[in-house]
Amino acid sequence: MIEIYDTTLRDGTQSEDVTCLVEDKFKITELLDELGIDIIEGGWPGSNPKDETYFRDVSTLKLNHAKISAFGSTYRASMSPQTDIIFGKLIRSETPIVTIFGKSWDLHVTNALNKCSKN
Helix, strand or coil: CCCCEECCCCHHHCCCCCCCCHHHHHHHHHHHHHCCCCEEEEECCCCCHHHHHHHHHHHHCCCCCCEEEEEEECCCCCCCCCCCHHHHHHHHCCCCEEEEECCCCHHHHHHHCCCCCCC
């Protein structure tokens, strides 16, 4: 089985010339559902007030097919999952799917996260 995972509402809105209201995100969600998209990545809960509102209210939409996914990173290395507020917002989004990414490129690990020394 192949499922279609759409990132329009997060990745597609990261360009500086693209902006949308929460109402726009709801309309796009409904249109993607009508197109038969299986999973709609709604954004990153807690990244901004618009996404917090989206995840608070998206369950009121009457979707026929699609499932909503929250997107975010692993908890920060200096914290535990229980104390990382941003990580906690993924759990509290109450979406049926949560997509979590982690940095694994050595440049990110050594320079961005400062977790490993270079040899």
